[in-house]
Amino acid sequence: MRSSAGGGSAVLWHGLTSKVVIPAVLSPVIAGLVAAIGTWSLYRITRSLTQAARGHGFRIGQIGSACLVSLAHGTNDAQKTMGVITLALIANGTLAKGSNAPIWVIVSCAIAISLGTYIGGWRVIRTLGKGLVEIAAPQGMAAESASAAVILLSSAFGYSLSTTHVATGSIIGTGLGKKGAEVRWNVAGRMATAWVFTLPCSGLVGAAAYALAHAVNGTLGVIVILIILAALAGLIFWRSRSNKVDHNNVNAEWTGTVTPAEPEPAAAAS
Amino acid sequence: MSWINLSALWKILVFGLVAGAGLPALFAGGLYALSLGPHRARAATAGADGGDDSDVLVGGSIAGIVIAALCFLIVLAAIGWSIYEIYQIGHPAPAKK
Numbered sequence: 042m043r044s045s046a047g048g049g050s051a052v053l054w055h056g057l058t059s060k061v062v063i064p065a066v067l068s069p070v071i072a073g074l075v076a077a078i079g080t081w082s083l084y085r086i087t088r089s090l091t092q093a094a095r096g097h098g099f100r101i102g103q104i105g106s107a108c109l110v111s112l113a114h115g116t117n118d119a120q121k122t123m124g125v126i127t128l129a130l131i132a133n134g135t136l137a138k139g140s141n142a143p144i145w146v147i148v149s150c151a152i153a154i155s156l157g158t159y160i161g162g163w164r165v166i167r168t169l170g171k172g173l174v175e176i177a178a179p180q181g182m183a184a185e186s187a188s189a190a191v192i193l194l195s196s197a198f199g200y201s202l203s204t205t206h207v208a209t210g211s212i213i214g215t216g217l218g219k220k221g222a223e224v225r226w227n228v229a230g231r232m233a234t235a236w237v238f239t240l241p242c243s244g245l246v247g248a249a250a251y252a253l254a255h256a257v258n259g260t261l262g263v264i265v266i267l268i269i270l271a272a273l274a275g276l277i278f279w280r281s282r283s284n285k286v287d288h289n290n291v292n293a294e295w296t297g298t299v300t301p302a303e304p305e306p307a308a309a310a311s
Numbered sequence: 312m313s314w315i316n317l318s319a320l321w322k323i324l325v326f327g328l329v330a331g332a333g334l335p336a337l338f339a340g341g342l343y344a345l346s347l348g349p350h351r352a353r354a355a356t357a358g359a360d361g362g363d364d365s366d367v368l369v370g371g372s373i374a375g376i377v378i379a380a381l382c383f384l385i386v387l388a389a390i391g392w393s394i395y396e397i398y399q400i401g402h403p404a405p406a407k408k
Contacts, residue, residue, distance in 0.1 A: 063315055071324055079332035086339040090346050093366035098342040116397060182335055190331030197400055198319045
């Protein structure tokens with residue numbers, strides 16, 4: 042966990058590397074390996090079933106594996122959100138040292154994460170399930186099981202990692218484990234580039250927000266930051282509405298971008 | 312000061328394989344056992360008749376159904392046990408006074 046404030050000397054680089062960066066790099070590889078072996082064996086074991094029966098069976102299984110990914114996400118990623126707020130409250134003296142996350146922090150984080158999942162999932166779903174690899178139900182179940190297992194185990198060992206990274210590694214693994222499946226490495230490369238940028242960028246945004254709050258002073262500064270962030274979030278949301286991805290076109294033909302070429306006519310034609 | 316915890320790494324790999332690939336494989340074995348029997352949906356082989364596109368899961372063999380139920384139960388039990396273990400990590404029993 043990075044500490045806030047105090048400049049570069051206050052950042053614990055060893056902890057950041059051994060507990061965050063190295064697990065972040067290794068976990069998708071492990072998940073990919075598990076998912077590739079899982080995918081290969083699922084297709085091997087059920088090779089005498091019709092494609093329809095196989096799809097039917099694994100779609101039922103996916104309900105369970107998807108639930109487990111959500112659970113795993115809650116034990117790992119979602120803890121960071123609460124952890125940062127709770128640490129800030131402790132640092133401020135609002136909470137006593139060693140206290141648990143207050144219930145309002147847990148509830149507000151849970152609601153915010155659920156709402157975000159509800160609003161903004163379609164583009165990510167399309168990139169991962171259609172763009173990176175065109176996945177079928179057995180691959181979906183293999184990827185979800187691998188992700189859930191790796192994330193839950195990492196949580197048990199205290200490693201902070203990202204569901205996104207692990208799930209992406211798993212999906213690449215399912216593409217490698219199925220005969221004839223294609224992994225679009227350019228999509229994977231673009232995602233990896235984004236990940237490299239997000240860590241320093243979030244650091245910069247954090248530093249800028251802190252500087253602004255410090256300059257404007259106290260509660261007013263915090264309110265100013267809140268308004269700026271809300272406005273930026275609104276802008277991103279508004280931009281995403283102009284070329285919408287939703288349940289109607291999430292599985293449309295992949296033409297190189299996350300937004301389907303011509304949503305309405307293409308959907309009607311096929 | 313170690314940068315990589317190798318013992319944690321191989322545990323994540325081994326248990327990850329057992330739970331993340333082994334359990335779905337057991338589920339797949341259950342699907343296969345369930346499909347056995349007279350009503351079995353047969354995969355169409357290239358150029359041959361007799362294939363259909365049925366999505367029926369239950370083939371009708373009693374032994375198959377029993378084995379399938381066993382497979383699914385083991386998967387469910389393993390998941391339940393894992394969740395219990397995770398809960399124990401998150402909520403350690405209070406120390407005895």
